[in-house]
Amino acid sequence: MIELKGVHKSFTEPVLRGVDLQVPKGCLYGLIGPAASGKSVLIKHIVGLIRPDKGRVIIDGHDLTSMSELDLQDFRKRFGIAFQNNALFDHLTVAENIAFPLRRLYKEMTEDQIRERVADRLKAVSLQGFEDRSPPSLSGGQKRRVGVARATVASPPILLYDEPAAGLDPVTSQKIFDLLKAEQGNATVLMVSSDVDRLLTVTDRVGMMVRGRVIFDGTTDEAKTSNNPYVRQFIHGLTEGPL
């Protein structure tokens, strides 16, 4: 379970203004909101890349805000994350990128086991034959799929996706969302996306952030029928409203 309690964070100005959020275990949770509402900063708090100025981040009962950097490093093995910019290592091939978490975190695995697992992930994301390609030679959708393969290769219990379909065409976007749903397994998933229509086809619960606060938290059906003016305007793409 992912829990944020009263999280505040400022850089040059406030970004998170008292975020309270709960993502139940095994849930596929969609986080929506206009640009610069603090969604990506929130994800970085969940994995401990950023520490809050106030408040607590609790993952499966462990308070990240009181952990040392060394303990946090070890704790981060529970997460798989696909970044908005993909964050693939340009000097490694596709196969080496996907194998990277296994080589670093599971030194007891043999090369054959790693190769087998990488082949399995490439098949799951429909990129068989791409082992020796380099990231700069891939299309946007291909990079996203490699990012998903790398995030899921170690079967982490918590998966985080930051704008998984940003910059992709509608068909590829839907394929990415379907892939993420299919790859969930028993993991707890938090997915940030501005592509509301496609996001809502895969989520169990939805939260909406506006100006650093969570102003809605409910099921997908509750979000679609909500009378909250912010939620209505954002989900239905209305030009008139408080946003």
Next chain:
Amino acid sequence: MAYNIGSSVLDISETAGGMALLLLRTSHRIARAAFDWTELKRNMYKMAVKSTPIVVITALFVGAIAVIQAAPTVQRYGAYGLIGWGAGFATLRELGPLLTALMISGRVGANNTAELATMVVTEQLDALRILAIDPLSFLIAPRIISIVATLFIATLYADALSLIGAGIASNAMLGVEWGVYLNGLTSGLLTFGDVAHGLIKSLAFGLMIAVASCYFGLAVKGGAPGVGRAVNAGVVASATGVFILDYFVSFVIG
């Protein structure tokens, strides 16, 4: 005006402090051999091996330029026997390490800053931290070791090539026989201390370029345009630092 001066002083202090902290934290990891050997090998190849052609060309011309500049005075006073010593003294103690450092700063340092800055803005560094990998051990320590080693090795063969270039220029322009030139180099006026002087400088310059290029790469702000600014700032800081260090090292070791 006072505000601008004060602001500049604060900026310089912040940069110097940041670089010192980076050096301290990375030194701790280097001392414990807590760095990635695969990254070290990759960076050594990329920096040391691939810089060889440009260092070779630069070094040959550096020696020749020194002779060209000295030629009028040598001819005026008939000091042909001293040209070997003059070229050797200038090259080993100053021109060799300094110009090689500036070449490495422009080629290796700038590339290093650009690579690290790009990794920061594309969240590759965050990806490393998520995978429980310490970026200082994995990325920075191998790069610092590689840049220092690259400059040391490059200075060694750049010195030798500069002296060869000076010999060629002496022979071609001033008609100095190779025997006379080599006698000037080896007659005892030049000592191992002159060689060591230059090599100590190369280590100091290498450390300066390594820390500055890594610092500005990691401190990038502002997305893709920020990468360009970081590279510019890194090269300027490296070059400035090299000249300042040159003065102090020369002063201290004499």
